Amino acid sequence: MLKNSRYEHFHVPSDPFIESERTKGKIKTEFCRAWISTTERFILQKPDDLPFCKVVAFIAVPHYWSSQIIVFYDEDYYRSFWERTGPEQFWTKIDSEYSFCKEHTIKTSMSEICYREKLVDDEIVEGDLWFYGELS
Incomplete structure (x- = not known):
């Protein structure tokens, strides 16, 4: 966990095993289900007295x-x-009927949006970022 006055963020508590090509899809889906469930618990347990959270x-x-x-x-x-x-990071919002949760039979009442991310460094890395939670 890294913390400053504007935000805290929690990273996946594992090694890169979760994204290995050898890791079965069912394991990746269970990780996603647990990550979303943990987010739901964070939302339910946050204090009411915070000015913004x-x-x-x-x-x-x-x-x-x-x-x-x-x-x-x-x-x-x-x-x-x-x-x-940019110049090193670009996000493009994906407006689509596709739902990561529905595709993987993950149930949640949280909002879902997706951004296509492009990182430019020594090489170009692309992927999708599926966001859940308190989204505006």
């Missing part, structure tokens, strides 16, 4: 090990978080 998780596909749960304490930071336009 939103809980959001993302599942990074196919880079599951990069998944996080983020607790936002600053409204301005929360709003600016969604704007990733």
Whole structure:
């Protein structure tokens, strides 16, 4: 867990095993189900007396090990978080009827949105970020 005054974020508590090609799809689905369930518990257990607090998780596909749960304490930071336009990181919102949860038979009442991410460093890495939780 890393913390500052604007947010905290929790990374996947495992090694890169979760995103290995050898790891079976059922195991990856169970990880996603548990990650979403943990996010739901965070939301239910957050204190009522915080001036601003939103809980959001993302599942990074196919880079599951990069998944996080983020607790936002600053409204301005929360709003600016969604704007990733480079030069090293680009997010494009995916407007589609496809649902990661429905595809993997994961039940949740939380909102779901997806961004296609492109990271540019020594190489280009692309993937989808599926967000769940308190989304605006």
